[in-house]
Amino acid sequence: MTKVIELQGNPSLPKIFARAVATSRGRHGKGGLPDIQVVRRGVQVDPDALADYDHVCGFALREQLPATYLHNLVFPLQVTLFADKSYPYPLMGSVHLDNTLTVHRPILLGEPLDLSTWATNARPHKSGVQVDVVSQAHVGDELVWEGLATYLYRGQKIDGDVPERAEEAEAADGAGLIWRLSGSLGRRFAAVSGDVNPIHMNSVTAKAMGFPSTIAHGMWSQAAMLAAIENRLPDAYVATMSFRKPVLIPGTMRLVAHETAGSWDLALRNNRKGTVLVRGEVAPIS
Structure with missing residues (x-):
């Protein structure tokens, strides 16, 4: 029960x-x-x-x-x-x-x-x-x-076999929105989300957990990526985000967004290295 x-x-x-x-x-x-x-x-x-x-x-x-x-x-x-x-x-x-x-x-x-x-x-x-x-x-x-x-x-x-990772197309790339993220972003998002995990708020704790600096919340990344296309979103949709690598803050990121027939292919990249940090897809529900 x-x-x-x-x-x-x-x-x-x-x-x-x-x-x-x-x-x-x-x-x-x-x-x-x-x-x-x-x-x-x-x-x-x-x-x-x-x-x-x-x-x-x-x-x-x-x-x-x-x-x-x-x-x-x-x-x-x-x-x-x-x-x-x-x-x-x-x-x-x-x-x-x-x-x-x-x-x-x-x-x-x-x-x-x-x-x-x-x-x-x-x-x-x-x-x-x-x-x-x-x-x-x-x-x-x-x-x-x-x-x-x-x-x-x-x-x-846990018992079981680890599934092989499916092949996927290259993430969206090219020109995009440039975001200069401040070191205070983690603390500001924690204040509005309640997610007080110290790796997002304190560089000392983040380094103790193996990160080179404080990292942005994954849910901030998903929110900000959807906010960038907010006026193009349908009334009903599915939005999937895969958090590939930490978004280190402070730092400069580039959001790339490609639209095809109402669906979106999104990628948040490190602007200097081009590394894919977050990959996303948005598809309308008919």
Whole structure:
């Protein structure tokens, strides 16, 4: 039987993060994924919080919620799941590999949202174990938004064969938008998202975790890339982002966006080296 954790309000993310981190050492991937669903009902978006988020990510101020803001709303549910004592994998050292967002129709400020999150599909990866975290948003009985976040737990083990990586076409390249990202970006996004992972906020901690400098949040990258084409997005679409390499800040990046028949091929590159940092696709839902 599914265990349901129902949140009555927006939890304190720093406290949940601290609990999840403090218990990371004792989590060794044994026992399989728990049958747990974290839910929060009747969520009303704070217009001021949305405006602050839009400002940091580059979205226009309007009544329609960005797809990535829905991820912002379910992220506390995800961390609550990770902090539960039955969740087998440690938060410390985990990596957000991919993020797919499905918008079934425009979601408007003022609509009450019922949110839910659960984990599924633990499988081997060459560097450990990857898990899909599924999230949904309903307005009444209507499914309006879905999220699929794939996390890698490095050094963990699970039975099964590591699948071969499928061949793919070259990422979009050429001229694009030049973004000069400041070293304060991680702290500013943490303030509007609640994601207080110190690798995004403090260069000392980032270096201790093996990064040469502070790194931007993956969800900032996805948000900013979608914001750049916001006025060209359809009412219903699927947006997939693959976080290939860290976006080091401060730094200068180049966003390349190619459109073909209503679909987008996106790439965020290091402007000097040309390295693909984030690769994305957006496809309309008919």
